[in-house]
Amino acid sequence: MSSTAQTSEGSIAVLGGRVVTPERVVDGGVRIEGDRIVDIGAVDGDADTVVEADDRLIIPGLIDLHGDDIERHLYPRSGARMSLPMALTSADRANISAGITTKFHAISFELDEEVDRSPELAKMLTDAITDAGDLLADHRLHARCEVSQRQCVDAVLEIVGNGDADLVSVMSHIPGKGQFRDVEAFREYYENTADHTVEEAEEMIEKRADISMSALRDRVDRVVKAAHDTGAVTASHDDEDPAEVERLADSGVDITEYPITLGTAERAADIGMTTAMGAPNLVRGGSQWGNLSTADAIDAGVVDVLVADYHPPSLLAAAFVDTGEPLPTRVRRVTASPADAVGLDSRGRIETGARADLLVVDPDPTPTVARALVAGRPVYRADRRGQ
Structure with a gap:
């Protein structure tokens, strides 16, 4: 079950960027109708909303599984x-x-x-x-x-x-398995990282090993x-x-x-x-x-x-x-x-028909998000270029 914001009902053109598709990087932009991508590359600005990428990267929204x-x-x-x-x-x-x-x-x-x-x-x-x-x-x-x-x-x-x-x-x-295949590593983690006393860590070793x-x-x-x-x-x-x-x-x-x-x-x-x-x-x-x-x-x-x-x-x-x-x-x-x-095969890619989850990213000096769109809806803007 998911919880998400509403989708856009208008058209949006994200222009003047470098679009990262699954196979290559192309100059141009992305056109969105509703919550879907309808065109990639040389799109025009005839849309209800225009987002200027200013030669930054346009990439799909990230998907975090964990x-x-x-x-x-x-x-x-x-x-x-x-x-x-x-x-x-x-x-x-x-x-x-x-x-x-x-x-x-x-x-x-x-x-x-x-x-x-x-x-x-x-x-x-x-x-x-x-x-x-x-x-x-x-x-x-x-x-x-x-x-x-x-x-x-x-x-x-x-x-x-x-x-x-x-x-x-x-x-x-x-203790003795996986991340804690070394019993001492288990003891150290729960004593230091997880703020347990020595006695509590020893009790956990006894219980979980049993x-x-x-x-x-x-x-x-x-x-x-x-x-x-x-x-x-x-x-x-x-x-x-x-x-x-x-x-x-x-x-x-x-x-x-x-x-x-x-x-x-x-x-x-x-x-x-x-x-x-x-x-x-x-x-x-x-x-x-x-x-x-x-x-x-x-x-x-x-x-x-x-x-x-x-x-x-x-x-x-x-x-x-x-x-x-x-x-x-x-x-x-x-x-x-x-x-x-996880079977969300219409997401995570800039392709015609895909869900319009998009980012405008400034890669230097450290990658940052300038704009974010979720299901065709602009939801975030933080532009250090002052625009």
Whole structure:
């Protein structure tokens, strides 16, 4: 289920730019009728509204399949909670200013009250996302299920059964596996990054380690089947080896997010899974946890999609990191490829008939959004050229 602003009913001409299509960059502009693109290239200014691109880039609106930044809008400081409407509205504006026109909020169904996470709070966020109106971007739910916690599995199954989730991912933040395959890394994260005491971290290690692999796999299978039964796309999180990713693919998982090793990413590509990596990893120059580098995975040809993760501005910036590839290829990873991965095949591309989600981008000195249109409707303007 999505929540989005109204579409435009008039005609718009975006003129005088460099249009990034899926295959090439062409000089000219884009003509929009209603919420659809009707012409590309040498378009004229005979329209109800004219937007001047002034030789800047015109690219599709970005599509973020995994962004958990709304948590920091709800809790800007641990224990200091803002209202749900304020959090969603501020997240909406922040994402639009970063160029994200379709947002999948990665809501963690995980019980960890010390970092302000619980299945009850996740359900409240879900309701806020699915019920909200008058927002600038198109907002959707990515339900992240911590399968090591039964109450979280039950909560996600309820959400999925209601048809609220467009994307469902399975994760197991347990010591000795995935991101925390080193038990000491698990302890360090929860003691330092997540502000737990030593005793609390040790208690979490004991609880989360006290579950069999067969039980975890059964829960994964249940969540994936339930998601597919409602038409939702599924993903797995922090897959650590080729055998694991094969089993997840056999269970029906569509996307592998943040594979831990290059071998895992290569096996996922071999068996036809979509591979998503973090844009901040690419922009920063490496993984925060010493895992697979996004740049190395791109060099190996195994990255399909980039996601914002915890930092929305990195999604646009990642398209301008020099990977030795043409600009349209880099832009596809944050537009058309994520759209295709979740069945939104009329988005994320500047083509005749596509939905008119567009950005006017000034690439220098750092990529910034000057104008944003969502479904043919101008929703954002921040032009440092003073126009």
